[in-house]
Every structure is written in C-alpha cells, then in structure tokens.
Amino acid sequence: MIKVKKRKLLLLPGDGIGPEVIAEVRKIIEWLNKNKSLDFEIEEALVGGSSYEKHKTPITDEVFYQALESEAVILGAVGGPQWDNLEFSKRPERALLKLRKELKLFANLRPAICFKQLVDASSLKPEIISGLDIMIVRELTGGIYFGEPRGISPIENGERKGINTHTYTTSEIHRVARVAFELAKKRKNQVTSCEKSNVMEAGLLWKEEVQALRDKEFKNVELKHMLADNCAMQLLRNPKQFDVIVTDNLFGDILSDEAAMLTGSLGLLPSASLGAKDKNGKMRSMYEPIHGSAPDIAGKNIANPIASILSLSMALRYSLDLDAEANLLDAAVQQVLDDGLRTKDIMSAGKKEVGTSVMGDAIISKLK
Ligand code: IPM
Numbered sequence: 578m579i580k581v582k583k584r585k586l587l588l589l590p591g592d593g594i595g596p597e598v599i600a601e602v603r604k605i606i607e608w609l610n611k612n613k614s615l616d617f618e619i620e621e622a623l624v625g626g627s628s629y630e631k632h633k634t635p636i637t638d639e640v641f642y643q644a645l646e647s648e649a650v651i652l653g654a655v656g657g658p659q660w661d662n663l664e665f666s667k668r669p670e671r672a673l674l675k676l677r678k679e680l681k682l683f684a685n686l687r688p689a690i691c692f693k694q695l696v697d698a699s700s701l702k703p704e705i706i707s708g709l710d711i712m713i714v715r716e717l718t719g720g721i722y723f724g725e726p727r728g729i730s731p732i733e734n735g736e737r738k739g740i741n742t743h744t745y746t747t748s749e750i751h752r753v754a755r756v757a758f759e760l761a762k763k764r765k766n767q768v769t770s771c772e773k774s775n776v777m778e779a780g781l782l783w784k785e786e787v788q789a790l791r792d793k794e795f796k797n798v799e800l801k802h803m804l805a806d807n808c809a810m811q812l813l814r815n816p817k818q819f820d821v822i823v824t825d826n827l828f829g830d831i832l833s834d835e836a837a838m839l840t841g842s843l844g845l846l847p848s849a850s851l852g853a854k855d856k857n858g859k860m861r862s863m864y865e866p867i868h869g870s871a872p873d874i875a876g877k878n879i880a881n882p883i884a885s886i887l888s889l890s891m892a893l894r895y896s897l898d899l900d901a902e903a904n905l906l907d908a909a910v911q912q913v914l915d916d917g918l919r920t921k922d923i924m925s926a927g928k929k930e931v932g933t934s935v936m937g938d939a940i941i942s943k944l945k
C-alpha cells in the first residue's frame with residue numbers, strides 16, 4: 578500500500594479529564610496509522626495548569642511553535658480550581674486564548690447534534706430535540722475577548738474600574754460569516770445571524786455586514802437576523818428552526834453552551850477552530866471537545882472520551898482530507914452507542930456502564 582507523507586499531529590491533553598480522553602484519541606490515531614496505512618507523527622505537550630506547574634506559564638514558546646508546525650492540534654481541556662486565583666496571564670485559559678488568537682483561528686464550529694440513542698438524556702421533551710442538528714459558528718479571535726483597552730484600574734474615591742472593549746471590523750465579520758454561509762450550502766442552506774443591534778453599534782455593524790456579504794456572494798442562502806437574547810429563548814422553545822447560527826465571540830460562547838446542553842450530552846460534542854486557507858489550501862486548526870476539564874471526575878477513568886474522539890473525526894474531515902476515515906470513526910461511535918455502551922454521564926436504565934478506556938477500546942473494535 579502507498580504510504581502518505583508524515584504529518585504532525587499535536588496532542589495537548591491539558592488538565593482534569595483532558596489526559597484521559599486524549600489517551601483514547603491517541604489510541605485511535607495509532608490504530609489508523611497501523612491499519613489504514615497512515616503515517617501521523619504524534620507529538621504531545623503540556624498546556625494549561627499542567628504546563629503552569631512545570632514551567633510557570635500556561636503555554637511555553639516551544640509548545641506554541643510545535644502548534645504552529647503541526648497539521649492539526651487536538652486539545653483536551655484546560656483549567657481547574659487550584660489555578661483560579663492566579664493572575665490572568667498565568668491562568669490555564671490563557672493558553673487556549675493565545676493559541677486561538679495567534680494561530681488566527683477565527684472560526685469556531687460547534688455542532689449541537691442530538692444523538693438518537695440519547696434523546697432521553699436531554700432536559701427537553703423528545704419531540705423538541707430529536708433529530709436536532711445545529712451548527713454554531715462562533716467568531717473566535719475578536720470581540721470583547723481581545724478588544725483594547727482592557728484592564729482594571731483605580732479611579733477616584735478608592736473605587737476601581739474594569740474595562741473590556743467589544744470591537745469588530747468589516748473584514749473580521751465577513752471572514753467568519755463566509756464560513757457560516759459555506760457550511761449552510763452543504764446543509765439546509767439557512768443562516769441565522771445573532772447580535773444585539775438594538776443596543777450595540779458593533780452589533781448593528783455585524784448585522785449590516787453579514788447581510789451585505791449574503792447579498793453579494795451568497796444570494797441563494799437564506800439569512801435571518803435575530804437578537805442574541807431572543808436566540809437564547811428560541812433555542813429552548815424551538816431549536817429545530819435553526820440550521821447554522823453565526824455570532825460573535827461572547828454570544829457564541831454562551832449560545833453554544835446552551836445549544837450543547839439541549840442535546841443532553843456535553844460529553845459527545847466536538848468542536849473545530851479553523852483559520853484561513855493559505856494559497857495551497859492549507860489552514861491552521863485546533864480541535865477540542867466542548868466539555869471542560871471536569872476536575873471533580875478527573876483520574877477516575879469515568880470521563881466520556883467520545884467528544885474528543887469526534888474532535889479527531891472533525892480533524893480528519895476538515896484538516897487532513899480523510900473523509901473516509903472520519904466517516905468510519907463516526908459510524909463506530911454510533912455502533913457503540915447502539916450496542917448500549919454508556920459512560921457514566923450518559924448512563925440510563927438498561928444500558929451498560931463502562932469507563933473511559935473501555936469505551937475507547939469498544940470504538941476501536943468497531944473500526945475493524
Ligand atoms: C469555551 C470556554 C472558553 C471560552 C474559556 C475556557 C476561556 O468557555 O471554549 O467556550 O470562554 O471561550
């Protein structure tokens with residue numbers, strides 16, 4: 578069989594349950610290397626609190642350069658209570674923000690899919706969420722997360738003032754909206770753009786620029802505008818009205834958590850953070866499960882590895898041009914769920930509860 582060129586994948590397990598779930602991802606990559614004649618070179622490095630413990634910084638320059646040089650980064654999770662009181666620049670989350678910003682990963686794709694096997698895991702009625710398939714496209718390198726000026730400073734009367742700045746430019750809006758429109762074309766051809774144009778100038782600009790791009794380049798895609806608060810409400814009332822939602826960094830953070838929870842299974846949802854394509858069609862990218870580091874269950878071999886494994890599948894699809902392998906992996910996950918295997922977070926009566934590594938092994942056994 579023909580061997581493809583060696584491509585570097587950087588695994589950043591991070592904190593909490595990150596190392597356990599990423600260990601299962603590593604097993605799958607190794608399996609693909611061996612059985613699908615792929616030749617991924619796997620690198621692994623510290624990030625977040627675990628990097629802080631060793632190097633007094635949440636991400637070293639060396640790891641950052643490794644990320645720059647890899648074909649895709651797959652990250653577990655960062656953060657934990659022991660680092661909550663560190664100054665901002667040392668916090669685990671800073672590693673994530675630095676990777677997003679400096680790798681220019683401006684488009685964050687967060688699918689909210691209701692797995693048919695888990696309809697009952699949602700807090701919403703089955704008829705509201707069964708068949709749910711929303712793609713949230715969150716802007717990831719701008720807005721209030723990165724705007725200047727920012728900071729906390731003393732003012733008169735011994736008081737202090739905290740400032741963050743919400744800004745967007747035309748090109749920042751267009752590049753992320755373009756990703757949303759392109760995705761919609763392969764789905765139900767419908768985009769909902771969310772902002773607060775009723776109170777924020779930057780929100781009004783967002784709305785106008787998304788509309789302008791649609792009118793110029795995507796005339797056949799249906800575009801709706803929705804105020805972000807209304808969107809939060811509509812997601813609970815009738816989530817199946819949505820196909821692709823595009824929104825800014827902060828609203829995207831909030832709405833994507835809400836949408837994910839509709840599915841009842843945070844432990845199953847992956848995400849992709851993508852940069853622009855260069856002239857060779859290559860782009861930088863990072864993939865992560867939606868769930869956090871869940872320190873309360875770390876080290877117990879009970880975490881659900883599926884969100885991370887599906888993040889690998891997104892990497893195969895979006896960054897590595899391996900659609901067939903991605904399909905294979907997605908199907909393996911479905912089969913394991915059909916067989917009734919469940920980790921604790923999605924366990925229900927009559928199913929078989931398994932730990933992290935057994936779940937990973939079961940998925941591998943379905944690849945065969
Ligand atoms: C997310 C997280 C991050 C964010 C944190 C960990 C910085 O909530 O990826 O949604 O706010 O973007």
Ligand code: MG
Nearest residue numbers: 829830831834
């Ligand atoms: Mg979040």
